[in-house]
Amino acid sequence: MSAMKLIPRRSGDSTGRSREGDGAGSVTYGPARVGTRTKDLTKRLVPGDVAVIDHVDIDRVAADALVAARPAAILNAARSTSGRYPNAGPGILLEAGIVLVDDLGPSIMSVPDGAAVEIHGGRIVVGGRTVAEGVSQTVETNEANLLEARDGLGAEIERFAENTLAYLRREKDLLLDGVGVPNVRTVFDGRHVLIVVRGYHYREDLAMLRPYITENRPLLVGVDGGADAILDAGYKLDMIVGDMDSVSDKALACGAEIVVHAYRDGNAPGLERVTALGVEPVVFPATGTSEDIAMLLADDKGAELIVAVGTHATLVEFLDKGRAGMASTFLTRLRVGGKLVDAKGVSRLYRTRISNIQLTLLSLAGVAAVAAALWSTKAGQTFFGLVGARFDDFLSWVARLFGG
Missing domain, CATH: 3.40.50 (Rossmann fold)
Known part of the structure; x- marks a missing residue:
């Protein structure tokens, strides 16, 4: 079963992939991938997995690696922003549209690798049983966390x-x-x-x-x-x-x-x-x-x-x-x-901002400048005369070919 973040549908939906949450909005679910070292875990994540980590103050490098792996959600046993300093990681994850639930406690690390996980807001359900509860982060809660962290x-x-x-x-x-x-x-x-x-x-x-x-x-x-x-x-x-x-x-x-x-x-x-x-x-x-x-x-x-x-x-x-x-x-x-x-x-x-059209026009302008320089000399006029004669011969050959 592939994992994804789901928008709740009516209870009559027959796909079996989406169902309404318990009043908390959409439900996210997928197979758990558990790892105590985030940089090692990212190497075995596939899109749609639920990454289970224990990472205090998620840093930018870890967040970029997680975003590249495209998990459906990230469950953090620790606080993603502890208040020690304003770290950028949680904001990167949320901006990428990844569900982030943190401060779940050490019990979340006991979830078996590959187990089907359901995320109902801050409540984590495995096998029909709630195994941990934490804080479901949003852009607003993250901004409040960063503001508090600046004080420390x-x-x-x-x-x-x-x-x-x-x-x-x-x-x-x-x-x-x-x-x-x-x-x-x-x-x-x-x-x-x-x-x-x-x-x-x-x-x-x-x-x-x-x-x-x-x-x-x-x-x-x-x-x-x-x-x-x-x-x-x-x-x-x-x-x-x-x-x-x-x-x-x-x-x-x-x-x-x-x-x-x-x-x-x-x-x-x-x-x-x-x-x-x-x-x-x-x-x-x-x-x-x-x-x-x-x-x-x-x-x-x-x-x-x-x-x-x-x-x-x-x-x-x-x-x-x-x-x-x-x-x-x-x-x-x-x-x-x-x-x-x-x-x-x-x-x-430095990022190049020259488009293909601009490059083409620039090349044509260069060719035109060279042609004008040649035309101003006797040798150039002779050269263009020979080219013109050859082109006339080519047109005559084409005319004879199609004219029978």
Whole structure:
């Protein structure tokens, strides 16, 4: 049975797909797809599924991935906007027309994967039994949540500043002197480096950089899922950096050098996965995020220019990740300094607005200009005379052909 958001019909409808709700309006139903990690769940969603997640403060990247999967509804065990900061995710989902019910509690995560789920407003029914009740979000409730969240933004900024100072104390040797940066076989010295992170508008921005990539041939470094974006765009990967939780086996086996991001104590959760594929990686223990160590590695190894796609640059983007470690990105950008060119938003900064008709007229104008220039010379007049004679011969041949 395919799932969809339904407009209530009369009780006499015989399709069996739609039925009136219990006074709460339309009923949405479909098969449940349960996942504790949203980015992993989106890989197995198909249109019409009901995504069951446990995601506090749904961020923009997660929301974009969910919208691309086109589920009928999203059931969130946590609050989609906790009030910590004004996150954009819920608004993106609602704008896409996806039903969003949140604050359902941990019991919703016990729904069997594939079970038929009915959504009656904020009430969730499985097998004729109500299993959870939450808040059915609307544009109005989301706006109220964001307004409330703005009041808590000051406390988040203070916490972010404290985390920044703590990171600086822990990693000052790495930031200032490059202590702990491992040796790699990829040669960065004097090269441009393009680092792709699975962040805001990363696909669009990467597409807009095609002329730059063609002309400058930069080293292409993918941070976790950014590696697949580079391969999907038709390019050859030079390096993959990350904890390897969102990159595909195809990317890991493509021949690029692998740098596994480890914790400061040496624990590297992604190491086992990489070695199981028969790949010998480099391990880089460091606090912070994988995009940080990619930038620090490129800078330490002598890159001439670092172009970043999809990385985090604004305060809301730092807070979107919900991790204290995002403070490292702020300091890393200060460390890299003038080498860094942020390509975020380049796809929105420049979009061609020339239509096909305009291109045709422009081409015809160019041809006319060349013809006028030729006509002004004796050689050009001779050329046009020969062309005219040949054209007369062609017309005469056609006339004889059809005239018998």
